[in-house]
Amino acid sequence: MRSLLRFVLTLVLVVFSSSALAGPPAHFWSSRLSGTAGMNVNCVAVLQSTGEFVVTGDASGTSVNLGGPDLSLTPGFPSIYVARYTSRGQYEWGFTFVGSTASYGGGVAFVAGGDVY
Secondary structure (H helix, E strand, C coil), rough: CCCHHHHHHHHHHHHHHHHHHCCCCCCCHHHHHHHHEEEEEEEEEECCCCCCEEEEEEECCCCCEECCEECCCCCCEEEEEEEEEEECCCEEEEEEEEECCCCCCCCCEEEEHCCEE
């Protein structure tokens, strides 16, 4: 048992040491989502075959920018937003769902064929 534990710890140290020597990962892209007031990202789903991803959450204020045109919100209540991006972070589409009460985007997923649910 001790030799197995020693082997596992040695393997873990070798893996961590070799990854530490490889240096920091390369920066591929970054983007900023913005709104006129508060904004939360609550869920991200990634389509493994292409690397595309979808983000959902809630935003307050009068508008939100998810990388494309400004989208209107209902002032006074958080509204749900959903946006889809390419694997390189380029905006494909976005929607807001506004109502007369507070709404929060809590989950998003890809289904067969790459559709968003």
